[in-house]
Amino acid sequence: MTIGKAALLGGGVIGAGWVARLIENGHDVAVYDPAPDARAKLEAVLANADRAYARLTMAPRQTKGAVRMAASVADAVDDADLIVEAVPERLDIKRRVYAEVETAARPDALIASSTSGILPTDLQTELRHPGRLLVAHPFNPVYLLPVVEIVPGRRTSPEAVERAMAFYPTIGMKPILIRKEIEAFVADRLLEAVWREALWLIKDGVCTTEELDDIMRYGFGLRWAQMGLFDTYRVAGGEAGMRHFMAQFGPCLTWPWTRLMDVPEFNDELVDLIAGQSDAQSGHISIREMERIRDDNLVAIQQALKANGWGAGKLLAEYEQRLFDRGAGAPAAPDLSQPIRTTSRQVPPDWTDYNNHMNEARYLQAFADATDAFMRLIGCDADYIRNGGSYFTVETHIRHLDEARTGEPIYTDTQVIEGSGKKMRLFHSLRRGTDRRLLATGEHMLIHVSLDTRAASEPGPQVAAKLEKIAALHAALPAPEGLGRAVGQPR
Numbered sequence: 001m002t003i004g005k006a007a008l009l010g011g012g013v014i015g016a017g018w019v020a021r022l023i024e025n026g027h028d029v030a031v032y033d034p035a036p037d038a039r040a041k042l043e044a045v046l047a048n049a050d051r052a053y054a055r056l057t058m059a060p061r062q063t064k065g066a067v068r069m070a071a072s073v074a075d076a077v078d079d080a081d082l083i084v085e086a087v088p089e090r091l092d093i094k095r096r097v098y099a100e101v102e103t104a105a106r107p108d109a110l111i112a113s114s115t116s117g118i119l120p121t122d123l124q125t126e127l128r129h130p131g132r133l134l135v136a137h138p139f140n141p142v143y144l145l146p147v148v149e150i151v152p153g154r155r156t157s158p159e160a161v162e163r164a165m166a167f168y169p170t171i172g173m174k175p176i177l178i179r180k181e182i183e184a185f186v187a188d189r190l191l192e193a194v195w196r197e198a199l200w201l202i203k204d205g206v207c208t209t210e211e212l213d214d215i216m217r218y219g220f221g222l223r224w225a226q227m228g229l230f231d232t233y234r235v236a237g238g239e240a241g242m243r244h245f246m247a248q249f250g251p252c253l254t255w256p257w258t259r260l261m262d263v264p265e266f267n268d269e270l271v272d273l274i275a276g277q278s279d280a281q282s283g284h285i286s287i288r289e290m291e292r293i294r295d296d297n298l299v300a301i302q303q304a305l306k307a308n309g310w311g312a313g314k315l316l317a318e319y320e321q322r323l324f325d326r327g328a329g330a331p332a333a334p335d336l337s338q339p340i341r342t343t344s345r346q347v348p349p350d351w352t353d354y355n356n357h358m359n360e361a362r363y364l365q366a367f368a369d370a371t372d373a374f375m376r377l378i379g380c381d382a383d384y385i386r387n388g389g390s391y392f393t394v395e396t397h398i399r400h401l402d403e404a405r406t407g408e409p410i411y412t413d414t415q416v417i418e419g420s421g422k423k424m425r426l427f428h429s430l431r432r433g434t435d436r437r438l439l440a441t442g443e444h445m446l447i448h449v450s451l452d453t454r455a456a457s458e459p460g461p462q463v464a465a466k467l468e469k470i471a472a473l474h475a476a477l478p479a480p481e482g483l484g485r486a487v488g489q490p491r
């Protein structure tokens with residue numbers, strides 16, 4: 001059964017992050033949170049998430065799902081396919097919430113707890129339908145970090161696990177099925193180990209909070225973000241790989257290189273020491289501002305990894321490809337007798353330059369995206385390209401007519417000037433969404449190629465027929481102003 005509507009129980013840091021990710025991917029979400037300021041807190045997170053998504057993906061974003069504030073748990077869950085629980089980390093609160101869930105939810109709705117470490121078997125004990133509960137443990141910010149630990153309890157049904165493993169990739173996530181149920185699962189065990197050691201290092205005066213963070217972010221943090229632990233050490237072992245690495249550092253295991261199970265006493269003195277240093281380190285930046293800095297960096301890292309086809313960036317590329325293939329945002333059956341709406345988006349913040357308007361490279365990108373969208377419309381999509389055919393651009397002429405600023409809605413309409421045989425000549429008009437003002441035009445000549453020979457070739461019959469049909473319809477339109485202009489020609 002596919003997952004459509006979702007319910008979010010708890011709209012705090014994690015709950016709001018889930019809402020952002022779910023609506024971004026077109027799911028309607030009902031949120032229940034009894035806190036009086038729940039809506040305001042949720043909206044603040046949604047605003048940050050929207051800002052981050054505008055930068056994260058170059059693909060046309062889907063039409064967002066709707067958010068509804070529900071009056072009770074029962075009101076939130078009664079028509080939900082997926083019920084995400086993100087209430088405070090206390091077993092008694094979670095169990096109370098599940099009891100309410102069961103009064104109203106459909107028995108086949110999936111219940112996914114966000115708990116950081118409570119065993120799903122303990123969460124299931126009082127449920128009438130325990131088979132549909134599992135843990136789906138995300139990371140903050142949920143709208144940007146893809147991994148989610150899927151932890152079944154003893155009574156979770158295999159179907160529930162299967163459903164979860166199939167669902168999370170559709171919202172851009174990487175589910176990892178945890179093989180054994182243990183407290184804190186995998187990620188929080190690792191984080192707890194680092195945290196305990198870090199508390200000692202600061203308590204003992206070996207370093208400050210800032211120095212410790214610097215050691216991480218200027219050093220091994222960069223390695224972890226893209227290769228994790230074992231691949232990093234494998235490379236560190238040189239040609240002989242992991243075996244050599246283990247032989248070299250194996251003896252350290254018996255050295256006093258960790259105080260892991262010897263925990264510093266948790267008291268006011270420790271809290272004052274850590275919180276005081278942390279305030280001195282970053283107290284001059286607001287938490288909301290730090291969230292935006294964090295989000296920008298997470299976007300930049302994932303985009304860099306996307307260019308390398310690696311790790312979280314590879315996942316992002318796959319997600320974008322699905323958005324492109326689905327033609328998200330584009331009308332299902334456009335009027336082919338008129339210029340066709342090929343893209344529609346907001347100017348992302350990082351598309352602007354020191355003049356505070358869209359930089360030249362992004363005009364080309366906007367037009368390249370429009371060409372890609374047009375290619376998909378005539379059937380030159382991912383499958384067609386996989387089978388060895390595509391169009392290559394051989395000539396481009398862009399006119400910059402007016403400014404486009406960060407956040408402004410923009411769209412492109414595309415007119416076919418020529419579309420026969422191997423040739424496809426397109427004229428794109430980029431306009432501002434608010435007043436339809438013409439911002440730029442892009443004229444492009446493309447040639448169909450065989451990706452095997454890299455030489456010009458005739459397009460497949462279906463692509464050729466679709467292109468010719470649109471070209472014939474567009475031949476009846478007036479020639480767009482600026483068509484065929486040469487650089488520097490007087491206006």
Ligand SMILES: NC(=O)c1ccc[n+]([C@@H]2O[C@H](COP(=O)([O-])OP(=O)(O)OC[C@H]3O[C@@H](n4cnc5c(N)ncnc54)[C@H](O)[C@@H]3O)[C@@H](O)[C@H]2O)c1
Pocket residue numbers: 009010011012013014015032033034035038085086087088089090093097114115116117137138139140
């Ligand atoms: N913060 C993190 O980094 C993080 C990461 C992964 C998982 N988690 C887990 O996610 C869950 C939520 O944590 P958080 O950090 O978002 O906490 P939070 O305190 O920010 O949010 C919890 C929200 O639940 C609401 N709430 C309280 N009782 C409720 C009820 N009966 N019904 C509905 N809502 C109720 C509160 O008003 C609050 O807004 C916890 O289980 C936590 O362990 C947290």
